[in-house]
Amino acid sequence: MQYAKIDGLRSTAQPKLKAICEHCNSAVHAKCGSKVVWHWAHVSVENCDSWYEPETQWHRDWKNNFGQDRSEISIVKDGVRHIADVLTKDDLVIEFQNSNISAETIMARELFYDKMIWVINGIHFKENFTIWDKEFAENWQLKTEIKQNLNLLNSQPNARVLTVQGNQIKQEAIRQILNRFKFVHNKQYDIYTYDLKDLFNSHALEARIQANILELYKAQKVEQKFKSVIYTWTRARKSWEDAKKPVFIDFNEDYLIWIKTNIGGKSGEGTKVLKKDFLDKYNITR
Ligand SMILES: [Zn+2]
Structure with a gap:
């Protein structure tokens, strides 16, 4: 805990200090x-909140954004007490979750607090989580595939085919890039081809x-307040x-990523x- 009471005043932990837990009134x-991270710990009992997780600087920084009057707030329901990380002015609980937790605990907390949102620390799985702007993913991606049985490719049996997607302006921009890379444009099928044999590393080229x-997209995009993204999450926290x-x-x-569909997928x-x-x-306070 960040706060405990000394002479009735909310205080932060300093070396050698003793205080009283404001939630259960035992010594800390x-x-x-x-x-x-400097914190208060109960002297005799384990912790008065069974959902307590060891506090990190990440928790601390988030709670400090809301100030001490909104942080570590006791919520009692049906005789059970838990300590909300933050309780906002609108009585919304914000739980800051650093470590992985079980589906049961997630469900129990959602039932208990009811009006709540989660902020989870993604730093632990950042390398497994890829985000694209939805606009980019849907309209600016090149589709690449190997079409071995296409008649026109008989002369190039190992050709890889690139298809340009998106609206006219984007198509034109992507075409210019492909021209720069000297791809062969097949007008009849409106595809670009290159022969894998000519390239020692086609993935690097792509x-x-x-x-x-992406550079072109970034130069042209309009910044929006709430931008739709798509994500992939390998080894997702199920x-x-x-x-x-x-x-x-x-x-x-x-920014934060507010997950809209398929959380845990x-x-x-x-x-x-x-x-x-x-x-x-x-x-x-802001
Ligand atoms: Zn306590």
């Missing part, structure tokens, strides 16, 4: 080691083309599959929400 003492297209409350993932960028859609806008929406 300051834990101020060099490897832990990656270079795609990078060129326990989130049945989460009913909104889930935002924090990848330590200036391999791919789905989401929305990029700037952290600044997130805090403006939920924070009374």
Whole structure:
């Protein structure tokens, strides 16, 4: 815990201090080691909240955004007490989840708090999580495939075929890039081909083309407040599959990804929400 009471005042942990847990009134003492975030720990009982997870700097930074009056708030329901990480001015609970948790715990918390949202720390699986702007993914991708049985490719049995998708303007832009890479355009089928035999590394080539297209897209795109994205998540954390409350993932960028479909699955859609806008929406002090 970040806060405990000393002489009735909410205080933060400092070396050697003792205090009283404001949730259960038992004694707590300051834990101020060099490897832990300074916090209060119960002296005799384990922790008065069975859902407690060891606090990280990540939790601390988020809670500090909301200030001490909104952080670590006791919520009692049917004689059971849990400590919400943040309770907003609109009585919305925000739970900041750093470690992986079970589907049962997710469900139990959603039932208990009812009006709540999740922010999970995505830094642990950032390399498994890929995000594309939906607009880019749908209209700016090159489709590549090997079409071995196409008659026109008899002269090039190992040809790989590139198809340009998207509207006219995008098509034109992508064509210019392909021309730069000296692809052969087959007008009859409106496809581009290249022979795999001529290329020692076709994947690297495609990656270079795609990078060129991405650059072009970035130069032309209009910044939107809430941008739709699609994601793929390898080794997805399946326990989130049945989460009913909104889930935002924090990848330590200036935005959060609000998962809109298929949380806990391999791919789905989401929305990029700037952290600044997130805090403006939920924070009374800003
Ligand atoms: Zn306590």
